[in-house]
Amino acid sequence: MKDTGGKKRKTVNDDDFYVEEKGSSSSSRASGTSKNTGNSKTKSSGASSSGGEKKLSGVQKYSRKMHLKDGSSGSSPKKNTSSRAPSGGSRTGVTRNTSSNAASSSRTGNTRSSGTARKTGAGSRQSGSSSGMKRATEKYKTGRDKRKGRFSTHGRAALIFVFILLFIAVTVFSAFLSYTYLVDRYENPVYADEIDLDEATTVKFHIDKGSTTKDITAKLKENGLIKNEFIFKLLSKFNGFDGEYKSGTHYLSGGLTYDEIMVLLCADPETVDVTFPEGFTTVQIAERLEANRVCGKDDFLRALNNIDVTSYPFAPAEANGRDYFLDGYLFPDTYKFETDSTPDTVIYKLLNRFNEIFKPEYYARAEKLGLTVDQLVILASFVEKEAKVASDRPIIASVYYNRLNSEDLKLMQCESTVLYVKRRASADNVSDVTAEDLKIDDPYNTYLYEGLTPGPICSPSEDSIKAVIQMNPTEYYYYVLKNDGSGTHIFSKTYEEHLKAVEEQRGG
Numbered sequence: 001m002k003d004t005g006g007k008k009r010k011t012v013n014d015d016d017f018y019v020e021e022k023g024s025s026s027s028s029r030a031s032g033t034s035k036n037t038g039n040s041k042t043k044s045s046g047a048s049s050s051g052g053e054k055k056l057s058g059v060q061k062y063s064r065k066m067h068l069k070d071g072s073s074g075s076s077p078k079k080n081t082s083s084r085a086p087s088g089g090s091r092t093g094v095t096r097n098t099s100s101n102a103a104s105s106s107r108t109g110n111t112r113s114s115g116t117a118r119k120t121g122a123g124s125r126q127s128g129s130s131s132g133m134k135r136a137t138e139k140y141k142t143g144r145d146k147r148k149g150r151f152s153t154h155g156r157a158a159l160i161f162v163f164i165l166l167f168i169a170v171t172v173f174s175a176f177l178s179y180t181y182l183v184d185r186y187e188n189p190v191y192a193d194e195i196d197l198d199e200a201t202t203v204k205f206h207i208d209k210g211s212t213t214k215d216i217t218a219k220l221k222e223n224g225l226i227k228n229e230f231i232f233k234l235l236s237k238f239n240g241f242d243g244e245y246k247s248g249t250h251y252l253s254g255g256l257t258y259d260e261i262m263v264l265l266c267a268d269p270e271t272v273d274v275t276f277p278e279g280f281t282t283v284q285i286a287e288r289l290e291a292n293r294v295c296g297k298d299d300f301l302r303a304l305n306n307i308d309v310t311s312y313p314f315a316p317a318e319a320n321g322r323d324y325f326l327d328g329y330l331f332p333d334t335y336k337f338e339t340d341s342t343p344d345t346v347i348y349k350l351l352n353r354f355n356e357i358f359k360p361e362y363y364a365r366a367e368k369l370g371l372t373v374d375q376l377v378i379l380a381s382f383v384e385k386e387a388k389v390a391s392d393r394p395i396i397a398s399v400y401y402n403r404l405n406s407e408d409l410k411l412m413q414c415e416s417t418v419l420y421v422k423r424r425a426s427a428d429n430v431s432d433v434t435a436e437d438l439k440i441d442d443p444y445n446t447y448l449y450e451g452l453t454p455g456p457i458c459s460p461s462e463d464s465i466k467a468v469i470q471m472n473p474t475e476y477y478y479y480v481l482k483n484d485g486s487g488t489h490i491f492s493k494t495y496e497e498h499l500k501a502v503e504e505q506r507g508g
Contacts, residue, residue: 190259192267201254206340207265209247213237216245216265225252225261232258241266248338275334278461279384281420282324285350285459294337295346303343312351314358316374321443321454323424328377328456329354357462365469369401374455376468379404381456384464385416388487393467395491398474404452409477412446412453420457421445480505 203223207216213236220226236242241262248269252261272292276285282304283297290297304324309315319325326347331354337346358373366376382400387393403409415433421442422430438447443454476491478498483505490505492498 197253249340276332278332279458293339300343380460380464384460394471397468397471410450417446
C-alpha cells in the first residue's frame with residue numbers, strides 16, 4: 001500500500017538559493033505526527049536544520065542550480081504529484097496499519113513504506129547528487145578560469161599600453177632637454193680662460209696619467225665638486241670630453257657647473273719651468289723641484305735608488321757606494337713640469353734628456369778610451385767643476401785621464417771632490433778648501449783615495465761630456481788657476497813645474 005502520511009513538499013528559492021521543506025498539515029494530523037514534523041525546515045541534503053536558513057557557498061549554489069536544471073535529484077522544485085488515498089478506503093484503518101511506517105518514513109524523509117523503495121530512492125538521490133556536484137564544480141572552475149584568463153589578458157595589454165605611452169613620453173622629454181642643452185651650448189660656449197674661480201673654495205685637482213672618466217668622476221665626487229656621478233659621466237660622453245681630460249694639476253672651485261669643470265679639466269694643467277744649472281748636485285736638483293712645487297725633495301731622492309732604469313743603456317749596473325744611484329745622469333737643462341708630479345715622472349724626463357745628448361758614438365769612444373760610461377761621466381763631472389772656460393775643458397780632462405792611467409800618480413787630487421764632501425756634510429755653501437779639509441776621510445776625497453770617486457760629484461753639461469770624449473792626448477799632470485781673472489789655468493808636466501807656477505800665481 002502507498003503511504004499517504006508524512007508527505008513533504010520541497011521548494012527552492014532561485015534568488016537566494018535557500019532550500020525549504022514544507023510538511024502537509026493535513027497528513028501530519030492524519031498520521032498523528034504533526035508535533036514531530038509539522039512546519040519543519042531542512043537543508044536540501046536532508047540533514048536536520050537548526051530552525052533557521054543558512055546561505056550556501058559559491059560552489060554549492062552553482063551545484064544546486066545545475067542540479068535543479070538537470071532534474072536528476074529526487075527533490076524537484078516541481079509540484080508533488082504523489083497519488084492520494086482511495087476514496088473508498090478507511091482512513092482510520094490505513095492510519096493504524098501504516099502508523100509505524102509513516103513515523104519511520106517521516107524520520108527518514110521517504111514517502112514509501114517498502115524497504116526496496118527506500119533503498120532505491122536514497123541511492124538515486126545520493127548518486128545523482130554526487131555526479132551533479134562534480135559536474136557543477138568542474139563547470140564552476142572552468143568559468144572562473146576563463147574569467148581570470150580574460151582579466152589577465154586584458155590586464156597585460158593595459159600594462160603594455162601604459163608602458164609604451166610612458167616610454168614615448170620619456171623619449172620626447174629627453175629629446176627636448178637635449179635640444180635645449182645643445183642650443184644653450186651653441187649660443188653660450190664655455191672657455192677655460194673665461195671661467196672665474198671662487199678664491200675661498202679653490203682647490204687643486206690632480207689627474208693621474210691613465211685615469212679614465214670613471215676615475216675622474218669618482219674623485220670629483222669624493223672632493224665634493226659634483227653631486228651626481230651618473231649625470232657627469234653622461235654629459236661627459238654626450239659632449240665628447242671622454243678621453244680628452246689632461247693629466248696634471250688643475251684648479252677648481254665650488255659652484256662650477258659640470259660643463260665648466262669639464263672644460264677646465266681638458267685645458268692644459270698647471271706647469272712650471274724649472275732650470276737646473278750645469279754642475280748642480282742631485283740634492284740641489286731635489287731642492288729646486290720642491291721649491292717649484294713639482295715634487296717633494298725627500299720623495300725624489302728616495303725614488304732615485306728604487307726606480308727601474310734597466311731600459312737605459314747608460315745607467316750604472318750597481319751603486320758602488322755612490323750617494324745616489326743616478327748621480328750625474330740627471331741632465332741639467334730647463335724643463336717644463338706639471339705641478340704635483342710624481343718623482344718617477346720627473347726622473348724619467350731628466351734621464352730621457354741625458355739619453356738624447358749622449359749619442360750612440362759616445363759609447364764607442366768611451367770603449368776606445370778604455371772607460372766605462374760611468375767612468376766617463378765621473379771624469380766629466382770633475383771637468384764641470386774645475387773648468388772655468390771652454391778652452392780648458394779638454395785639457396783638464398786629459399790631466400785626470402793621464403793620472404788615471406799613471407803608475408805613480410794614482411791620486412786625482414781634485415779640490416772639487418773635497419768641496420763636495422764638505423757641502424754634503426754642511427748646509428752652508430762652502431767654497432774654500434783648507435789643508436785640514438784635505439785630510440777628511442771620505443771615499444770622495446781624492447786626496448786620500450786613489451782613482452775616481454764612487455760616483456759623479458755633479459750633473460755635467462754636454463760640453464764637459466764632449467771634452468772627455470774629444471780630448472786630445474797630453475802629457476800634463478798638473479794645473480793651477482791664473483790670478484788674472486781670465487779663468488784659465490797653467491798646465492804642467494812635472495811636479496817641479498807645477499810648484500813654480502803656483503808660486504808665480506801667488507806672488508803675482
